[in-house]
Amino acid sequence: MNFKNIIEAANITNADSIHPGFGFLSENSMFAKICEESNIKFIGPSYKVIELMGNKSNAKELMKQAGVPVIPGSNGSIKGLKDAKNVCNKIGYPVILKAAAGGGGKGIRIANNEDELEINYNIVKQEAKLSFNDDEIYIEKYIREPRHIEIQILADEHGNVIHLGERDCTIQRKHQKIIEETPSIVIDEKLRNKMGEAAIKAAKAAGYTSCGTVEFLVDSEKNFYFMEMNTRIQVEHPITEERTGIDIVKSQIRIAAGEKLKIRQRDVEFRGHCIECRINAENPDKNFIPCPGKITGLNLPGGKGIRVDTAIYEGYTIPPTYDSMIAKIIAYGANRNEAISKMKRALEETVIEGIDTNIDFLFEIIKSNEFIRGDYDTSFVEKHIEERK
Numbered sequence: 525m526n527f528k529n530i531i532e533a534a535n536i537t538n539a540d541s542i543h544p545g546f547g548f549l550s551e552n553s554m555f556a557k558i559c560e561e562s563n564i565k566f567i568g569p570s571y572k573v574i575e576l577m578g579n580k581s582n583a584k585e586l587m588k589q590a591g592v593p594v595i596p597g598s599n600g601s602i603k604g605l606k607d608a609k610n611v612c613n614k615i616g617y618p619v620i621l622k623a624a625a626g627g628g629g630k631g632i633r634i635a636n637n638e639d640e641l642e643i644n645y646n647i648v649k650q651e652a653k654l655s656f657n658d659d660e661i662y663i664e665k666y667i668r669e670p671r672h673i674e675i676q677i678l679a680d681e682h683g684n685v686i687h688l689g690e691r692d693c694t695i696q697r698k699h700q701k702i703i704e705e706t707p708s709i710v711i712d713e714k715l716r717n718k719m720g721e722a723a724i725k726a727a728k729a730a731g732y733t734s735c736g737t738v739e740f741l742v743d744s745e746k747n748f749y750f751m752e753m754n755t756r757i758q759v760e761h762p763i764t765e766e767r768t769g770i771d772i773v774k775s776q777i778r779i780a781a782g783e784k785l786k787i788r789q790r791d792v793e794f795r796g797h798c799i800e801c802r803i804n805a806e807n808p809d810k811n812f813i814p815c816p817g818k819i820t821g822l823n824l825p826g827g828k829g830i831r832v833d834t835a836i837y838e839g840y841t842i843p844p845t846y847d848s849m850i851a852k853i854i855a856y857g858a859n860r861n862e863a864i865s866k867m868k869r870a871l872e873e874t875v876i877e878g879i880d881t882n883i884d885f886l887f888e889i890i891k892s893n894e895f896i897r898g899d900y901d902t903s904f905v906e907k908h909i910e911e912r913k
């Protein structure tokens with residue numbers, strides 16, 4: 525997290541660019557700006573776009589102006605409790621209050637009526653002030669049991685933007701994704717094209733470059749709404765790589781080097797089905813408490829259709845100071861059933877000794893009837909946890 529040391533390391537090693545990964549610095553506009561000022565290419569969008577998308581309320585207003593569907597709500601940020609009440613009376617309850625500087629689930633509360641609005645308005649404002657040092661909030665109609673569908677895009681520095689289809693990231697716990705898949709069971713080709721077009725429109729409106737993700741909520745009637753834009757490569761990008769055959773990180777680096785996109789939208793082909801499971805060092809039986817420590821024994825899965833993205837090895841010690849995600853298992857099959865079978869086999873093959881992991885928990889979800897039917901929404905994991913108690 526030490527900007528100065530990172531820039532110095534880049535200078536000493538004659539690095540002309542920095543890839544920020546998907547960690548803390550990947551969406552830090554200040555870091556991107558310092559890279560630019562140091563003549564080091566930040567492999568990502570411009571710091572100005574990161575900053576613009578970082579304020580979720582402003583980002584939403586921009587998309588609304590550009591004609592991208594957004595969830596009904598306040599016009600930009602809320603000016604006070606009275607303003608909040610007016611907005612909510614207009615859109616109707618339930619509503620959701622969100623911190624403009626938030627995103628990904630921090631600083632959000634639902635209100636079912638005016639009393640709850642009064643309470644939660646102050647709570648969200650306080651939380652936003654404490655977490656982000658920015659108490660700006662906005663309000664939206666609350667959408668019940670949505671699916672979280674995101675569209676991967678690639679945008680070069682010459683105005684070309686393409687999309688690589690959707691990822692269904694609905695299976696989450698406390699706003700942490702656990703399992704992602706593509707294609708989504710709720711998205712057909714027509715809707716994919718429509719959402720892809722909307723994502724491209726969003727990227728163009730923002731003057732976006734590099735790879736990026738446009739997040740949408742999809743309601744039970746398959747209406748889709750822009751939620752926010754992630755200005756980094758994401759953890760779940762491999763499932764899109766496997767289904768399109770496009771190396772997103774390579775594209776990101778080529779774009780940063782000033783190259784034009786080599787592929788046009790009509791060249792993008794979607795093949796088969798891909799699922800990712802995130803392996804975390806945590807104990808699902810103890811409220812998912814992180815479990816750092818030494819890996820004393822390890823067997824990773826392999827074979828056709830299985831990709832494992834990880835850096836762990838036998839003897840490695842997982843430090844307590846980092847994220848608990850230690851590996852990703854990515855299963856590709858000709859169709860969804862095949863991808864599920866391969867994932868089950870891969871999870872069964874995986875052995876990680878010395879620490880607790882969520883592997884058995886992932887297996888339970890993958891083999892559940894709801895998952896197999898593709899019948900799930902954002903409350904699926906919480907319901908599953910309740911059932912196993």
Ligand code: MV4
Pocket residue numbers: 595620627628629630632664665666667668670671672693694696699741751902
């Ligand atoms: C919503 C919503 C329903 N209606 N907004 C959660 C994370 C943050 N990015 C926004 N989130 C939500 N926003 C409206 N207007 C429901 C959620 C939400 C959610 C979204 C995607 C995946 C899991 C979720 C779990 C709880 C709430």
